[in-house]
Amino acid sequence: MDSVTLPVLVDQLVSGLAVGGVYALVALGFALIFGVLRVAQFAHGEVYMLVAFLVLTALPALQLGGLGQFTLVLVLALALGAGLGLAIERVVFRPLLAAPHIAAIISAIGLSIALQYLAAFVWGAELHPFALGWSPGNLSLGPAVIPAFKVIIFVTALALLAALQLVLRRTQLGRAIRATASDAETARLMGINTTHIITTAFAVGSALAGAAGVLVAALYGVVYSSMGIAALVKGYTATVIGGVGNLIGAVISGLLLGVFEVLLDSYVSPKWSDAIIFALLIGVLVFRPQGLLGRAIPERL
Amino acid sequence: MEPVLAVTDLTVQYGGIRAVDGVSFHVAEGELVALIGANGAGKSSTLRAIAGLAPVAGGDIVLDGVSIRGVPTHELPRRGLALVPEGRRVFADLSVLDNLYLGAYSRPRHEIVESLRQVYELFPILRERSDQAAGTLSGGEQQMLAIGRALMSRPRILLLDEPSLGLAPVIVRQVLALLRQLRERGVTILLVEQNARLALEVADRGYVMHTGRIVMSGPARELAANPEVRERYFGTARARSASPGRAREPSMGESV
Numbered sequence: 001m002d003s004v005t006l007p008v009l010v011d012q013l014v015s016g017l018a019v020g021g022v023y024a025l026v027a028l029g030f031a032l033i034f035g036v037l038r039v040a041q042f043a044h045g046e047v048y049m050l051v052a053f054l055v056l057t058a059l060p061a062l063q064l065g066g067l068g069q070f071t072l073v074l075v076l077a078l079a080l081g082a083g084l085g086l087a088i089e090r091v092v093f094r095p096l097l098a099a100p101h102i103a104a105i106i107s108a109i110g111l112s113i114a115l116q117y118l119a120a121f122v123w124g125a126e127l128h129p130f131a132l133g134w135s136p137g138n139l140s141l142g143p144a145v146i147p148a149f150k151v152i153i154f155v156t157a158l159a160l161l162a163a164l165q166l167v168l169r170r171t172q173l174g175r176a177i178r179a180t181a182s183d184a185e186t187a188r189l190m191g192i193n194t195t196h197i198i199t200t201a202f203a204v205g206s207a208l209a210g211a212a213g214v215l216v217a218a219l220y221g222v223v224y225s226s227m228g229i230a231a232l233v234k235g236y237t238a239t240v241i242g243g244v245g246n247l248i249g250a251v252i253s254g255l256l257l258g259v260f261e262v263l264l265d266s267y268v269s270p271k272w273s274d275a276i277i278f279a280l281l282i283g284v285l286v287f288r289p290q291g292l293l294g295r296a297i298p299e300r301l
Numbered sequence: 302m303e304p305v306l307a308v309t310d311l312t313v314q315y316g317g318i319r320a321v322d323g324v325s326f327h328v329a330e331g332e333l334v335a336l337i338g339a340n341g342a343g344k345s346s347t348l349r350a351i352a353g354l355a356p357v358a359g360g361d362i363v364l365d366g367v368s369i370r371g372v373p374t375h376e377l378p379r380r381g382l383a384l385v386p387e388g389r390r391v392f393a394d395l396s397v398l399d400n401l402y403l404g405a406y407s408r409p410r411h412e413i414v415e416s417l418r419q420v421y422e423l424f425p426i427l428r429e430r431s432d433q434a435a436g437t438l439s440g441g442e443q444q445m446l447a448i449g450r451a452l453m454s455r456p457r458i459l460l461l462d463e464p465s466l467g468l469a470p471v472i473v474r475q476v477l478a479l480l481r482q483l484r485e486r487g488v489t490i491l492l493v494e495q496n497a498r499l500a501l502e503v504a505d506r507g508y509v510m511h512t513g514r515i516v517m518s519g520p521a522r523e524l525a526a527n528p529e530v531r532e533r534y535f536g537t538a539r540a541r542s543a544s545p546g547r548a549r550e551p552s553m554g555e556s557v
Contacts, residue, residue, distance in 0.1 A: 172406060179392050179403050186390040191378035191407030
């Protein structure tokens with residue numbers, strides 16, 4: 001293909017990494033909650049969608065401009081995501097902690113659908129333009145000129161992921177989250193209140209989803225009521241490819257998935273890229289359920 | 302002197318099955334007490350009930366003069382109780398050091414360094430392996446880690462559930478020697494063991510459980526010399542502890 005020049009390829013790679021960083025945020029939040037709850041939070045994508053809409057609604061009141069604007073929006077998104085996560089945990093999941101997992105899974109699916117319709121009812125089902133109110137211009141990267149904003153999204157996603165890793169690895173809270181995911185009963189024997197840990201995981205995981213929601217809204221300049229479901233499926237795919245329970249794997253596969261998708265969009269067809277990615281998901285689930293990057297996890301029930 | 306742990310008329314019921322039926326015993330400060338009996342006798346259920354992991358249907362559990370019946374499991378380390386669970390249950394994908402840090406979860410931060418030093422002194426192998434994932438340790442090392450992790454909470458009483466299970470005889474010897482060493486340092490210990498011969502070798506006193514009740518008790522030396530105990534629990538203990546994949550409690554109705 002003669003249209004593929006190096007500058008175009010660099011631009012596509014950066015776009016892919018920006019999108020991939022967003023998928024990694026969704027994947028990591030989802031994996032964090034799944035790890036301690038052992039139930040898939042299928043309404044995770046709706047947190048991402050709702051935060052994008054709420055920020056869109058608040059945007060007229062936020063006119064700092066520049067990097068301050070971006071920071072304010074990001075902090076607001078993190079806070080809104082955490083708040084939504086706490087509310088969902090309290091209302092939907094905590095009453096079902098002792099119930100069979102299937103009850104919580106069905107509730108989560110129901111919540112996902114209900115929130116999509118709620119958003120469509122409140123804001124309308126059409127596409128809504130999302131203008132952050134800040135454009136940092138272009139960046140020269142070798143022969144390529146790329147929008148600096150894509151780089152900022154990628155760097156922001158990486159920074160959030162790194163911060164989470166730091167907490168998980170270096171603090172007692174982080175160890176308690178990992179211990180609860182590994183063996184909740186033994187975690188309780190260590191003095192860990194696992195119910196609080198589940199609440200914390202919801203707050204942190206949903207905050208990441210909120211950040212992902214505004215980053216993607218700012219990247220594509222649009223929000224819509226069904227945007228969450230696509231993000232969740234991509235995030236879920238990244239989690240599965242990375243190996244469920246393998247957080248680093250989820251991040252790496254999220255980034256790769258983003259790049260893969262952008263390349264498919266450009267060189268195959270945007271019509272086919274989702275189909276190909278979901279075929280990949282099914283293939284991994286069938287042939288390598290422990291994930292491409294993961295090792296078999298010693299399951300302890 | 303008031304015992305560290307006093308259990309009175311404890312009853313544990315799973316649905317219609319009474320796994321523990323009116324059990325009473327105590328552990329005094331500095332003592333190593335063994336609770337022995339065949340598989341399914343209710344030993345593990347007793348221990349799990351003390352730790353708030355099994356439903357208590359009746360009776361009381363008193364730790365340092367305060368009832369802990371109904372206290373949630375995660376509150377117990379703060380009150381001085383640490384349980385080394387059956388099957389060790391180390392956090393397999395976490396590092397040895399992270400496992401030890403988690404053992405001190407209930408303790409103030411400034412104590413951790415000193416606790417860690419003491420545990421490393423007791424188990425130098427854990428220091429060597431501190432960055433390794435706990436799941437990569439051998440069975441014996443995992444048992445050391447599980448005990449070291451429990452000691453990180455500086456417990457008033459240490460409860461051990463079948464520490465010899467699934468370990469090679471030579472490792473079992475090491476674990477028991479360690480328990481003796483801990484006892485000499487003044488750690489109060491309640492040991493649940495199917496391997497009655499070895500448990501009574503290190504214990505001060507023992508209780509024998511059979512189908513949910515305590516049927517015999519006394520100084521460990523006397524129990525070890527008792528012909529009935531020897532016949533019932535010494536002959537088969539070795540073979541049983543070596544057999545893998547045994548059923549978990551409660552599996553009642555086993556005839557002895």
